[in-house]
Amino acid sequence: MLELDFHPAGRHFLQIPGPSPVPDRILRAMSYPTIDHRGPEFGALGLRVLSGIKKVFQTTQPVVIYPASGTGAWEAALCNTLSPGDTVLMYETGHFATLWKKMAESLGLKPEFLGLPGVEGWRRGVQAPMIEARLREDTQHAIKAVCVVHNETSTGVTSDIAAVRRAIDAAAHPALLMVDTISGLASADYRHDEWGVDVTVSGSQKGLMLPPGISFNAVSQKALEASRHAKLPRAFWGWAEIIEMNRTGYWPYTPNTNLLYGLAEALDMIFNEGLDNVFARHQRLAEACRQAVRAWGLEIQCADPAVYSPVLTGVVMPEGVDADAVRKLIYERFDMSLGTGLGKVKGRMFRIGHLGDCNDLTLMATLAGCEMGLKLAGVKLAGSGVQAAMEYLGTHAPARPLRVAA
Amino acid sequence: MLELDFHPAGRHFLQIPGPSPVPDRILRAMSYPTIDHRGPEFGALGLRVLSGIKKVFQTTQPVVIYPASGTGAWEAALCNTLSPGDTVLMYETGHFATLWKKMAESLGLKPEFLGLPGVEGWRRGVQAPMIEARLREDTQHAIKAVCVVHNETSTGVTSDIAAVRRAIDAAAHPALLMVDTISGLASADYRHDEWGVDVTVSGSQKGLMLPPGISFNAVSQKALEASRHAKLPRAFWGWAEIIEMNRTGYWPYTPNTNLLYGLAEALDMIFNEGLDNVFARHQRLAEACRQAVRAWGLEIQCADPAVYSPVLTGVVMPEGVDADAVRKLIYERFDMSLGTGLGKVKGRMFRIGHLGDCNDLTLMATLAGCEMGLKLAGVKLAGSGVQAAMEYLGTHAPARPLRVAA
């Protein structure tokens, strides 16, 4: 039995930046009986989710759905388009950008890692001029791809992807543009087509409000063309066969049926709310969260207000305070999970997730848990973040009324 | 399909004083396939819930479980023990006491309704001396039963049941003592045996954290004896046959199988936490809630601190403020349901439920929703209730640590 003998009363608050809380409605959808992945009902389901997910990526091009978690989709992006020894220009926005680079090395690619020095790079978005400069130097076009993270989950910093595209174009460089928006999709505005992205990588357990286990590659025609000549070995991740079979709603191997049920339900929920309303909701909650952090007198990890993440907020601890000790205290006393600091910022900050199935009162509970926990941990606060967030939420109505008379 | 097309993102906060939020774990238990109510597995289930529920009533005597909602258990208590035209002494603590009295009239009984005058009676618990005085007058023992409400759901006032028993005994009166603790059971300390109650009435959708649909009569030997001579017609509600068949875990007619699954799970959860820990948790959350109300400068409906309810808190609006307009605003803007004022206090107060599957952060979300809503509704607040509640919860650790290292 999974039910634990010593389980707290009341609902756990899962406020990490993913996996985000899975709505009951999606859990129910996922408990539909598993069906024959070669039968006619499956084909209808397949066509439905393949069509819906394109709208979330804001693309008309193929989106490949993998029965695998997000890390796999990173690999898929690389091995479908590149050949052993290829140089890729990657940008260090934080821990996940660093892991992607490490993966590129494991696969036999040669990543170059751009970025601002020290921790500073982890507090700002991608500096498109640095990319442009580097590409201009690459007159031989040794660089085959530029890889950036749209919403860096380890820091709460987004990046201006359109600017990266402009940088590549300004350098007249043929490199592919590959973007990880694993934690940005369906929470932050993301435009695969308009921004000229060649491969977008994403996953299920963030804005899509699903459990982990599904991941995505949105693929441009240029990327498809590149895949015809790329020499990295690939089988499971290979786009061609999947895209071909997807025409009728099927997959070449057994897909993740019950998670696809969940995806169908998530898409219904998102489109019912309206994609723009979803984005506006995330922006509003994120701003309320930042109002709280500022009122506490604490620093936000993202140092550039232009690229604050609507998905999560990194909260930097004062000198001498171990962020993980604060997290542990909050977990044990208030039954709330917060995100740990990763890599270079381990122990220096924690992360508040406010993505997916989140609303005003859930955020208020979260901030109250943080405020009580910070005080109990002995952190000196300048004022009440909870008060500031209530002030903001009370005076800023949501873009879309919550309920409409029948 | 039940899923609504225009449904808010995030979780609804159901903070009425019942039905209380049903934990996922109980909803899952309720989705076990329905079984044969005459088969061996059912008998095992029946014995298990019949044994467990006694512990919650703190009794060793029979507890009858009805496949019906709480109002039915009121009727059962009356029709099993009384005869047409019998006088019953009832006490007006609030709206539900009034409804029970109305039911007694419908059934052909003659209720006498004691109570303090005007709204005042709705702000205090049962005045045992008034009961004692009335019983002393009744030298002919025309009064066959004394009926009181333990936790008046319409006001947030509990009553001292032991004192009522002492009053009856002091008057040396043979009347039965019948108590409604529909909203008190499994949230407030309740002692059927120790307090000498003859019939206790309760229901599933409050402290037991179940959906509505099951109700209870805990029955003393004296009540059983009375039932042998009582003349009100009864069939569905009749104790004798049910208690007889319950010996082997079955019921004379089809029981509420899936709700019994939920009850088995709820009992596991309650006993794992420990009944005393459950009570202490409710007391702590209730006090935090009252700290908030006081900080807002608003009045608590219960005027006697000795009988504050651990289950819900009634919040009185200042003159000129329509409590239901405030509730509506909070529902529409913050997706939270609060309890309406009922009967004599309609429009004058609202009720905050903090019972069942509730914890610190859920309460904080609730209070934040109230505070933002009150402000938006133009209610002048003396200070921040949210701040006061955080102060209280932060400085008062729960009786039982939430989590214990594995």
Added chain:
Amino acid sequence: MLELDFHPAGRHFLQIPGPSPVPDRILRAMSYPTIDHRGPEFGALGLRVLSGIKKVFQTTQPVVIYPASGTGAWEAALCNTLSPGDTVLMYETGHFATLWKKMAESLGLKPEFLGLPGVEGWRRGVQAPMIEARLREDTQHAIKAVCVVHNETSTGVTSDIAAVRRAIDAAAHPALLMVDTISGLASADYRHDEWGVDVTVSGSQKGLMLPPGISFNAVSQKALEASRHAKLPRAFWGWAEIIEMNRTGYWPYTPNTNLLYGLAEALDMIFNEGLDNVFARHQRLAEACRQAVRAWGLEIQCADPAVYSPVLTGVVMPEGVDADAVRKLIYERFDMSLGTGLGKVKGRMFRIGHLGDCNDLTLMATLAGCEMGLKLAGVKLAGSGVQAAMEYLGTHAPARPLRVAA
């Protein structure tokens, strides 16, 4: 935990004549979070189920939904319309008719019990001429109601309700006509209005495919008029207040919220299939079942082919065979539950349920379990019932194609 440590692999076959197997889809619907029974969403749900359930009763008149099991709805029918000491004419079709009569006695009514002598009455439907004859004798109109069972669950015999109405009319008698179709509703064609029924009693756990816990009274204008003068005490069961509050989709006391979710889903399923298709499916499966019983050389409990039940089939054991021993063997060896013989036919027959969420292959599994079990129990069979049922199902296509191309 409810999961049993020693549970067989594979799905249990619940082939009793109710509770019938609850489809996963309904169990999922029932696991929606419980909502405020006074909030706007609830009102919408209430109106929806109140409107839908009328179609199933084939009535335009009020249908009262009780948060109680079916036995309660029997009581409701009687206590809303009758006065202490009233004579009611009841007809003994089997065990459940007998229990209803017993209830009438408990409530202080004077039931007269018509019927054919001995076990014979349990093998045939209501003999309308006997009712007509008795009513003609009752020139003083002492008889206030005629009570019959439409689908006698203990025997698998239906009755011709229209004929009973004609009998009452032929006798020009003012008695109310009350009908129990607890196990017939939504499986057998039932026409509350057309057949001139005054009160129809039903429940959730049969053709409606829900767990037990909801029951119904469909009520004619004549019955409503009678209820204004009826003197049996009533409160919980009282129609007037419920019907009044139902106008806006609410109930005077806490309704059975999660079972109402299930009811909404069940109604969707039934109307999607089409009520006539549902009836035709039951008729077809019932005939296949009877083909099997005949091929085994066993007797069907119902001796009159005109009133075979589409819901269940009673199978009479040869002399000397204990039907319950056969049932036990089948339960233990093949993990299937069959209905026991009740009352006068205890040990002489068992009952096969083929109602609700049943299809061809489920029936075939059921019959195979019976056939193997009967043989293992040493019952001599004339031939293979399974073979006969396959022959019938294979050569009789369902009225409605199972699947339609998208």
Added chain:
Amino acid sequence: MLELDFHPAGRHFLQIPGPSPVPDRILRAMSYPTIDHRGPEFGALGLRVLSGIKKVFQTTQPVVIYPASGTGAWEAALCNTLSPGDTVLMYETGHFATLWKKMAESLGLKPEFLGLPGVEGWRRGVQAPMIEARLREDTQHAIKAVCVVHNETSTGVTSDIAAVRRAIDAAAHPALLMVDTISGLASADYRHDEWGVDVTVSGSQKGLMLPPGISFNAVSQKALEASRHAKLPRAFWGWAEIIEMNRTGYWPYTPNTNLLYGLAEALDMIFNEGLDNVFARHQRLAEACRQAVRAWGLEIQCADPAVYSPVLTGVVMPEGVDADAVRKLIYERFDMSLGTGLGKVKGRMFRIGHLGDCNDLTLMATLAGCEMGLKLAGVKLAGSGVQAAMEYLGTHAPARPLRVAA
């Protein structure tokens, strides 16, 4: 909404050889709320499933769990142990063996494909002597691995893995032994350690009764050693980091949380039944199925009784009958899914799955659906397979009594 408007009544029979029907109990377990994959509860879950799954593989060595479907685990086995251009000896047992070989080519390996000529190879298990002979020729040890399928899902033929190990040993060849038992695990007796397998590949959606989405590599020390020198690029599939983090119950990237809940539940179910009882149950049901096929006068795809699959049975159609037309008829008329013929046997046979959560009556329903469907399709049958299967099941008691008195 996923519920289809035009859905048949009753339960669909999913009798393909995987995904197999997912028990309700597992679907419920999978609907537990998603938790923090870095929190303490997750670590406990991780250790539990990692320990339990080893018992199913009958190994004490590491089992790697991938958040990906089975095809991915094929790739993992190859890319962790081999280098570009390596020769691998693969054996053509059927369609899935062929797909694995195709994958090896895609990854830049050089598979040699042994097998009996024509369709004959698809009717018999691996011929160990052919492997031994080929390895003896390979005196230079160019062959780095021998890859075979234990339970060929496309045909219903198992292979004697111990014999393959003996063949390798007899040839004194250092090649790794890699085995696919995707559809055999937890249904057929499989002994990773005893049989000396170096990498065993499996998946979740067969004997483990889970939805697709989890796959496995059980890994010998020799395989781990090989992985230190293997040069195929790998990242997502890399064993080392996963095995290292698994020590504390965690994964390097986001695992498939909700499917792991299901796995924990599945392991409980399997161990409660007893692994040997699970195997015996599959053998018994498979034999009953074959009795039916023989009685129909049809051929079983597996021509060697020594290697009949306990998981599925391939049924060969008479000349001129399109197996897929039969399947379609059965699907549309009886709402049952059967497995299609794949590759070389497309249209010539269909497959009956009798694995996972299957019992006697489910099998009987399945066979009845086949028998009725075959007749409706005009296939001449020699006799009743249903009769033969009932005869067998009735006279062969299960190894373990289904139910034990409480």
